[in-house]
Amino acid sequence: MRAEPTILHLDLDAFFAAVEQRDKPSLRGKPVVVGGVGGRGVVATASYEARVFGVRSAMSTREARARCPHAAYLSGRFDAYRAASAQVMGALRALSPLVEPLSLDEAFVDLAAGDALPMGAGVDEVTALAVRLKEEVHAVTDGLTASVGAASSKLVAKIASDLRKPDGLLVVPPGTERDLLRPMSITVIPGVGPATAERLRRLGVHTVADAERLDLEELVRVLGRAHGEGLHHLVRADDDRPVVAEREAKxxxxxxxxxxxxxxxxxxxxxxxxxxxxxxxxxxxxxxxxxxxxxxxxxxxxxxxxxxxxxxxxxxxxxxxxxxxxxxxxxxxxxxxxxxxxxxxxxxxxxxxxxxxxxxxxxxxxxxxxxxxxxxxxALTAGRPWPPGADVHHPDHGDGWVWGAGLGRVTVRFETRHTPPGPVRTFAADDPALVRGHQDHQGHHGAD
Missing domain, CATH: 3.30.1490.100 (DNA polymerase, Y-family, little finger domain)
Structure with a gap:
C-alpha cells in the first residue's frame, strides 16, 4: 500500500446518453435511454433525467418505456463513443504512461508513474490535479463530465469516484480508507454479487465492518480459499494491485x-x-x-x-x-x-x-x-436502415439524426452539437437524397 493517494479512477457520467445529449441539442436536459430499442431490448445507459423515473442499466427496454414513456430511446453510435473515449484516454496519458482502461468510459491512472505531481504529493496536490483533469475532459470532449476518485489503491479510488457521481471528485487521505469502507454495504467490494452477498447475509454480514469482524478461516469456509482470502484483504482496504498499462495486442x-x-x-x-x-x-x-x-x-x-x-x-x-x-x-x-x-x-x-x-x-x-x-x-445484415438516433445527411437540410421511422417513412431532426435545436422533417424511407452518415469529433459530416 502506497503512502500517497496517487491512484486515480475516472468514470465518465452516463457516457452513451451524455454523448447523445451533447450531439443532439433538443435532448439536453431531457430523459435519454440508449440500448436495444426493440421488444427484446435492454438498456445500456440511461441519462440522469431518465434515472429519476427508475430507469437503470440492464433493465429491459419494455420496462423502461413503462416507467419513462416520454424518454428518447436511441440505438448506440459506437463511432461517436469511441471518438470521445479516445480524447479522454489521451488526456489521461498526458498525466502518466500507466493508464489502464476498463471500458470506453472508465480507466485507472497511476499518477506516481508520471511527472504531473511533485514527489511526495499529498491530498491537496492530487485534488488540484484532478480538478484540472476534469476541466480538460470537459474541454476536449465538448462538454462531457467525469467523476474522479483518488486514493492509495484501486479499490478505494473506484469506490471514491462512485460516491461523488455525477461530475464529482473525492480524494481519500491515506490512513482513512477503512473508516470510509466500514459503513458501506458489503456489495461495494468487487466480487460480492447477489450469491456471495446472500451467503454472507446468513452469517449476519451486511456491511464491510461486519465482514471485517469475521476471521479468515470463516470466510474461507463459506466462500472458498481464493474468494475468502481476497475478501479478507479487501474489506481491510488491503489492495496492492498495480495499474497495468494497455498493451498492443499481438x-x-x-x-x-x-x-x-x-x-x-x-x-x-x-x-x-x-x-x-x-x-x-x-x-x-x-x-x-x-x-x-x-x-x-x-x-x-x-x-x-x-x-x-x-x-x-x-x-x-x-x-x-x-x-x-x-x-x-x-x-x-x-x-x-x-x-x-x-x-x-x-x-x-x-x-x-x-x-x-x-x-x-x-x-x-x-x-x-x-x-x-x-x-x-x-442483404441479411444490411439491417434496419434508419435506427433511432443514427446520424444522417441531406444535401438541402444538412446533418441530422433519425427521430423515428416506420410505415415507409423516416423522420429526421436536423441539428448537430454546434447548432440550436433544429427542425423536424419527414421523408420517404427510400428517398435517395437522405443518406446515413456520421459526424466526426469536431462535428463535421462524413458519409458512410
Missing part, C-alpha cells in the same frame, strides 16, 4: 457491427466464416500463422462475450480456423440477437505445422437433408 482480427440484431444461426455462421477467411488471408499476406482462435460477440443488450481455443500448433489453414470459429460462436447464447461479431487469431508465428483438422473433409448433408442455399449475407 493478433490479427476482423469484426463488424450490425444495425439490427442478428438471431438466425445460419446467418451468424456465414458471417463468422467470412470473417475467419479474411483473418487467414491477412495472416498469409504477413507470412504468419496463428495458434489461438478467438470469437467476440456483442449481444442485443450491449454485453460483450469472447470465447477462444488454442490449437496444438500454429496454422493458416482456412478450414481449420473456420471450423473452430463456428464451434466457439455456438458456445454463446445468441438467441436474443447479435450486434457485433469478430474473429481473431493470436499466438502468431512465422512457421506452419499441419494440424489435426487439415485432412478432414467438409460435413456432407444426409440423403434426407437437402443442403440449404447460402444466405445472402449482405
Amino acid at each position: 493478433s490479427i482480427s476482423v469484426e463488424d457491427t450490425y444495425d439490427t440484431d442478428l438471431a438466425e444461426q445460419r446467418v451468424i455462421d456465414a458471417l463468422v466464416e467470412r470473417q475467419a477467411t479474411k483473418v487467414v488471408g491477412r495472416l498469409r499476406e504477413a507470412g504468419l500463422s496463428g495458434r489461438t482462435v478467438t470469437v467476440k460477440v456483442r449481444l442485443h443488450d450491449f454485453s460483450t462475450l469472447s470465447r477462444s481455443s488454442t490449437l496444438p500448433a500454429p496454422t493458416d489453414d482456412v478450414r481449420t480456423v473456420v471450423a473452430l470459429a463456428k464451434t466457439l460462436v455456438r458456445e454463446v447464447d445468441t438467441a436474443g440477437g447479435v450486434r457485433l461479431l469478430g474473429v481473431g487469431m493470436s499466438g502468431l508465428a512465422d512457421w506452419i505445422q499441419e494440424d489435426l483438422f487439415a485432412d478432414e473433409t467438409p460435413e456432407q448433408p444426409t440423403e434426407t437433408e437437402a443442403p440449404l442455399p447460402a444466405p445472402d449475407i449482405d
